[in-house]
Amino acid sequence: MEFDEYVRLRGASLVRLGRLLTGDQHLGEDLAQDVLARAFVRWKKIADVDSPEAYLRRMLVNAAISRSRLRSSSEIAIAAHPDRPIHGDLSHDAAERQAMWHLVRSLPPKQRAAVVLRFYEDLDDTTIATLLDCTAVTVRTQIKRALTTLRTRLDSMQPTGTGERGIG
Amino acid sequence: MNDLQDALTGALNAAAHEDEVHIERLLTNARTAGLRYRRRRRLVLAAGTALAALVPVLLVAAGLALYGGPGRPIEAVAGPSPAAPATRTPAAAPATPAAGDPGAAPQLPVLIGAAPAQKAVSTVGRGAFHVGVGELPFSVATMQWSSTAGLERVLVTPNLTPEPGRTDPTVVGRDPRVTIALARSTGGLTTLLGDKQPINIGTHRGQMVTQANTVPPLTIVRWQPGTGLWAEVSGEIDEKTAMTIATGVSFDRTYACVVPFELRPPPPTLAGKVSACSVAYAAGSWTGKFTYDYGTWTLDLARADEAGMDFKETIDGRPAWTDRAEGGGGPPTLRIQVSYGGNRVADVQATGKYESMTVTNFAIGYEMIDSPSPSDWWQVPTG
Numbered sequence: 001m002e003f004d005e006y007v008r009l010r011g012a013s014l015v016r017l018g019r020l021l022t023g024d025q026h027l028g029e030d031l032a033q034d035v036l037a038r039a040f041v042r043w044k045k046i047a048d049v050d051s052p053e054a055y056l057r058r059m060l061v062n063a064a065i066s067r068s069r070l071r072s073s074s075e076i077a078i079a080a081h082p083d084r085p086i087h088g089d090l091s092h093d094a095a096e097r098q099a100m101w102h103l104v105r106s107l108p109p110k111q112r113a114a115v116v117l118r119f120y121e122d123l124d125d126t127t128i129a130t131l132l133d134c135t136a137v138t139v140r141t142q143i144k145r146a147l148t149t150l151r152t153r154l155d156s157m158q159p160t161g162t163g164e165r166g167i168g
Numbered sequence: 169m170n171d172l173q174d175a176l177t178g179a180l181n182a183a184a185h186e187d188e189v190h191i192e193r194l195l196t197n198a199r200t201a202g203l204r205y206r207r208r209r210r211l212v213l214a215a216g217t218a219l220a221a222l223v224p225v226l227l228v229a230a231g232l233a234l235y236g237g238p239g240r241p242i243e244a245v246a247g248p249s250p251a252a253p254a255t256r257t258p259a260a261a262p263a264t265p266a267a268g269d270p271g272a273a274p275q276l277p278v279l280i281g282a283a284p285a286q287k288a289v290s291t292v293g294r295g296a297f298h299v300g301v302g303e304l305p306f307s308v309a310t311m312q313w314s315s316t317a318g319l320e321r322v323l324v325t326p327n328l329t330p331e332p333g334r335t336d337p338t339v340v341g342r343d344p345r346v347t348i349a350l351a352r353s354t355g356g357l358t359t360l361l362g363d364k365q366p367i368n369i370g371t372h373r374g375q376m377v378t379q380a381n382t383v384p385p386l387t388i389v390r391w392q393p394g395t396g397l398w399a400e401v402s403g404e405i406d407e408k409t410a411m412t413i414a415t416g417v418s419f420d421r422t423y424a425c426v427v428p429f430e431l432r433p434p435p436p437t438l439a440g441k442v443s444a445c446s447v448a449y450a451a452g453s454w455t456g457k458f459t460y461d462y463g464t465w466t467l468d469l470a471r472a473d474e475a476g477m478d479f480k481e482t483i484d485g486r487p488a489w490t491d492r493a494e495g496g497g498g499p500p501t502l503r504i505q506v507s508y509g510g511n512r513v514a515d516v517q518a519t520g521k522y523e524s525m526t527v528t529n530f531a532i533g534y535e536m537i538d539s540p541s542p543s544d545w546w547q548v549p550t551g
Contacts, residue, residue, distance in 0.1 A: 004195060008195065012189040015194065016184035016185065016189065019184055025186065029194070033201065037201035039202075041205055096179075097182045098179075100179035104176070104180065
């Protein structure tokens with residue numbers, strides 16, 4: 001498969017994965033573009049491997065984790081930029097999804113990567129372990145910790161005494 | 169799958185598909201960046217080959233100079249030791265405007281010289297700061313200066329809920345942040361796509377690109393304030409706002425990297441250099457952090473507060489927390505947080521081939537500076 005054909009076919013999915021791994025729309029696009037640029041230079045070799053998709057996904061995951069470390073060294077976490085005022089109410093489901101996404105973004109990079117690869121890419125432990133360069137046991141531990149964190153934070157966001165059901 | 173996992177899957181799918189992906193733009197940018205990357209690799213290879221050819225000649229020349237060959241005596245060049253604490257130079261800190269004050273942007277706290285960036289290109293993006301921000305067409309909520317790898321950036325977040333009578337920024341996209349950058353190459357700047365309009369910033373010619381039909385709808389103003397330097401204002405803002413900000417930017421002062429702590433000098437065998445610094449302003453208060461680069465590993469040094477921290481161990485008699493991360497596709501990291509009491513925490517993170525004891529010594533070697541005024545803080549010695 002030629003490089004252009006591959007990007008047209010699979011580029012969007014790489015960008016979407018980049019958005020989830022970085023937690024930022026623009027950074028995700030930058031990251032996917034950077035990974036594709038590096039792949040372009042040695043495309044003949046990459047196209048010959050069994051699964052260029054898996055290869056590029058691994059490049060993307062590694063780049064996302066490295067970038068999060070690099071960013072931590074040059075940027076200070078100050079209050080997130082305030083959202084634009086929203087005119088009209090979001091539906092309840094959309095608001096819940098938004099809240100959940102904010103919590104996912106707050107997870108440590110490797111936990112977030114494991115969660116994204118499991119619940120968005122629907123990959124099994126072994127495949128995720130290969131992508132993250134760790135064992136399947138570590139993947140399960142990362143996901144378990146992430147889910148515990150998300151559940152705890154969601155519970156703390158639920159209004160008390162209203163009889164509303166939390167996500168459990 | 170339980171409810172939580174269903175909710176998670178839904179949230180991830182919604183976030184991933186929030187904006188459209190412009191495939192042709194992605195393809196063009198990836199190809200362009202790929203070609204640039206290939207050229208750079210070839211240049212590096214060529215330079216390496218040339219250097220390899222020169223090394224024997226240089227070794228012979230050095231041998232002659234040291235062992236009786238003719239020539240001048242070698243003079244030692246005294247430079248600032250990055251590890252040694254810098255002298256605190258009294259400097260008047262510009263008044264910090266109240267949050268939400270329109271027009272007057274917060275200014276970097278410690279001015280250390282009037283050396284124009286144009287005359288010291290090699291110092292740009294090496295820890296100190298050279299970007300002066302003039303009047304802004306909106307009030308400021310947060311501002312952050314960073315200086316690393318040949319690139320200095322100022323990230324400005326406008327105050328989006330100004331008081332009555334104050335200015336609301338004209339934001340054409342969803343992200344209101346504006347970036348002002350000064351770089352030694354265009355590599356770290358925004359990719360210019362679309363029609364370029366010629367503009368003038370003072371006496372310097374430049375270009376403006378408005379990507380109104382793309383996502384995000386960026387406006388980018390770029391000019392060269394001096395040979396070997398590029399400046400840029402970018403954001404999801406209208407052209408007038410971008411030009412107003414660009415016109416107010418100056419590069420004729422040098423500001424110090426300051427942090428609210430000082431370090432006990434590290435072991436003399438460690439010859440690190442400051443490779444990055446960030447100073448941030450938010451809601452009337454300041455903070456700062458910096459990075460030492462030791463070649464095979466880096467060390468981020470910051471100060472934090474105790475909010476949300478759970479100290480489960482003790483280091484040097486102080487409550488502490490450590491976290492090691494190895495594997496996972498990146499270099500190993502060690503993060504240590506040590507409480508100094510009074511809501512003051514030393515926060516250090518080593519990445520790469522570090523020695524744990526050295527990192528620990530940094531974490532217990534902080535001397536906290538309690539003054540809230542950044543003009544009283546430690547001036548990190550930067551190159």
